[in-house]
Amino acid sequence: MPLPSSIASEAMENRLILEELNYNVIELIKEHERCHPLLNDQQLIVYNHVLKAVETNMGGVYFVYGHGGTGKTFLYRTIIAKLKSEKKIVLAVASSGIASLLLPGGRTAHSRFQIPLDLYENSTCSIKQNTHLAQLMVQTDLIIWDEASMTKRFAFEALNKTLQDIIGYKFPEKKKQPFGGKTIILGGDFRQILPVIPKGRRHDIVQACINNSDLWDHCKIFMLSKSMRVRDTTGEQQASTREFNKWLLQLGDGNIETICKDGEEIASWTRIPNQYLIQPMGDPLKQIVESTYPNLKRHLWNEEYLRERAILTPLNETVDEINNYIVQITEGSTKQYRSSDEIDKTTDNISEQELMYPVEFLNSLSINGFPNHCLELKEGMPIMLLRNINPALGMCNGTRLIILHLGERIIEAKIITGSNVGSKVLIPRIVLTSDDSKWPFILRRKQFPIKVCYAMTINKSQGQSLNYVGLYLPKPVFSHGQLYVAFSRVTSPNGLKILIIESDENYVQHTKNVVYHEVFHGLPQCKYT
Structure with a gap:
C-alpha cells in the first residue's frame, strides 16, 4: 500500500x-x-x-x-x-x-x-x-x-x-x-x-x-x-589559445571596435578574424554541416565523434532546418512518433476553446522548449533531453544521448555527455504543459521530451564544452552574451568555424555582438593577458 x-x-x-x-x-x-x-x-x-x-x-x-x-x-x-x-x-x-x-x-x-x-x-x-x-x-x-x-x-x-x-x-x-x-x-x-x-x-x-x-x-x-586551458597547452598552441582567450574576453566585455550598419544608431557590428570564417559558397546548410561534421556518413555510430561537435545558431527554426537536413542526408530507416495534443481541462471556457482550436491546429504549434508534434528519428542519431527526467542518472535538461533502439512506447539511448557518460537509459513519453501567453489556453502535449541535436540553439549550448563548433548565422544574435557563449563553447580556437550569411558585401566579415555594458557595474575589470 x-x-x-x-x-x-x-x-x-x-x-x-x-x-x-x-x-x-x-x-x-x-x-x-x-x-x-x-x-x-x-x-x-x-x-x-x-x-x-x-x-x-x-x-x-x-x-x-x-x-x-x-x-x-x-x-x-x-x-x-x-x-x-x-x-x-x-x-x-x-x-x-x-x-x-x-x-x-x-x-x-x-x-x-x-x-x-x-x-x-x-x-x-x-x-x-x-x-x-x-x-x-x-x-x-x-x-x-x-x-x-x-x-x-x-x-x-x-x-x-x-x-x-x-x-x-x-x-x-x-x-x-x-x-x-x-x-x-x-x-x-x-x-x-x-x-x-x-x-x-x-x-x-x-x-x-x-x-x-x-x-x-x-x-x-x-x-x-x-585560464586552465592555456596552462594545459604548450608551444604554438598555447600562444594561439592565449590570443583567442584575450580576444574572446574583449568580445564578451564589448571592448572590441565595432561599426554601425546602414540606418543603425548604435555601433554593434564586430569584425570576425579570417581564420574562423567559412567563405559562403553554394548551399549554406551543406557548407556548415560538412565543415562541422566531415565524413558524417562514416561516423554515424561514433560516440566520440558526435560528442565533441555541434552546430550552434540563434533561432529554433534554424536549428530544426539544420537537423531536418542532416536526417534526410544520412542513411537508415526513419521512425515517426506523433504527439497526443489537447487543451488542458483547467483552461477557462474549455468547450469554446476546443471548438476554436481543433487538434490539427494544436499539432501545428511549435513552442520553445517543447518537442515537435512529429519526431522523425533514426537509430544512431544524437538527441537532447528537454526536461529533467532523472538527474541522479544524468538525465537532465540539456543532456545529449545517442539513440540505441526505437521502441513503440519507449526509446533506449546512451548518454554521451555529463557525469554519466556511457550509461544506457530508457526515455518514456511524458505530458508537457505550456501556458504560452500568445494563446488563451494551456496546451498538454504527450511526447518524448527530446530533440534531434546535430544542431542546437546558442542558449541551449550554455554549459556544454565542445572540441568543434560550427556557428551558423543566417541572422545575427539578438541578446546579451549569445555571441560570447557560442565562441566560448569550443575548447580550442582550432575547432571554431563561423558561417555568416550577409547580402551586403561591406559586412560579410562582420556580425552583431550584443553587450549590455551596465550589467558589469560593480564587477572587477578583467586584464587581457
Whole structure:
C-alpha cells in the first residue's frame, strides 16, 4: 500500500539527509590530495576564505567571477572534497540541469530548495518549518550555487528569506543575516546569457540579475582570470589559445571596435578574424554541416565523434532546418512518433476553446522548449533531453544521448555527455504543459521530451564544452552574451568555424555582438593577458 504523500515526502527528505552524511571519507581525502596542489594562487585565495568561514561558522556570501576555463568547477570540487571528508554537509546546486551534473551530488537549485517556477519580489521557497528538509538547511555548512548569473535575483532573494526564517527560528541572532548566516558561494560569468525574461526589454533583463539585488552588497567578489586551458597547452598552441582567450574576453566585455550598419544608431557590428570564417559558397546548410561534421556518413555510430561537435545558431527554426537536413542526408530507416495534443481541462471556457482550436491546429504549434508534434528519428542519431527526467542518472535538461533502439512506447539511448557518460537509459513519453501567453489556453502535449541535436540553439549550448563548433548565422544574435557563449563553447580556437550569411558585401566579415555594458557595474575589470 503506497504511503500518503506527506509521509512519502518526509521519507524522501530523510533519505536526502542520509545521502549528505554518507560520504566515502577515504576517497574524498584522496580526491582533495590530488586536487589541492593543482589550485593556482587565485583559486587558493577563494579556497582559504571559504574554509575559514565554514570552520569558524562566521558565514558569508562569496561570488566567484570567471570566464570559461578558469577552473571554477575544479575549485568547487576541491572545496567539496575537503569539507565532505570532514563529515560536513555541502549542498551543490546549479541554475541549469546540465551544469549541475558537473558538481558532485549536484542538483538544480529549483529542485533542491523548492524554489517556485513563477518568481516574484515576495516569493519564498516551499520549505516548511520542522520538516526534514528544513533540518537539512539548518545543518548545512556550505551552499555552492553555480551559473548564478543566469538566474533571476528573485530566486536568491526567495532562498535568503526562507533561510532567515528557518534558521532564525532556532537561532534568533541569525534572522537578519544574509542567508541566515550560512556560507554561500555563488559563481558565474556575466558575459554569458543573462536571466531569460519573456518579452523583457534590456532594462528588465539587467534588473533581474543578482548584482541588482540588495544581497549583492553583502557579496565578497573573487575573480578568476587565469585560464586552465592555456596552462594545459604548450608551444604554438598555447600562444594561439592565449590570443583567442584575450580576444574572446574583449568580445564578451564589448571592448572590441565595432561599426554601425546602414540606418543603425548604435555601433554593434564586430569584425570576425579570417581564420574562423567559412567563405559562403553554394548551399549554406551543406557548407556548415560538412565543415562541422566531415565524413558524417562514416561516423554515424561514433560516440566520440558526435560528442565533441555541434552546430550552434540563434533561432529554433534554424536549428530544426539544420537537423531536418542532416536526417534526410544520412542513411537508415526513419521512425515517426506523433504527439497526443489537447487543451488542458483547467483552461477557462474549455468547450469554446476546443471548438476554436481543433487538434490539427494544436499539432501545428511549435513552442520553445517543447518537442515537435512529429519526431522523425533514426537509430544512431544524437538527441537532447528537454526536461529533467532523472538527474541522479544524468538525465537532465540539456543532456545529449545517442539513440540505441526505437521502441513503440519507449526509446533506449546512451548518454554521451555529463557525469554519466556511457550509461544506457530508457526515455518514456511524458505530458508537457505550456501556458504560452500568445494563446488563451494551456496546451498538454504527450511526447518524448527530446530533440534531434546535430544542431542546437546558442542558449541551449550554455554549459556544454565542445572540441568543434560550427556557428551558423543566417541572422545575427539578438541578446546579451549569445555571441560570447557560442565562441566560448569550443575548447580550442582550432575547432571554431563561423558561417555568416550577409547580402551586403561591406559586412560579410562582420556580425552583431550584443553587450549590455551596465550589467558589469560593480564587477572587477578583467586584464587581457
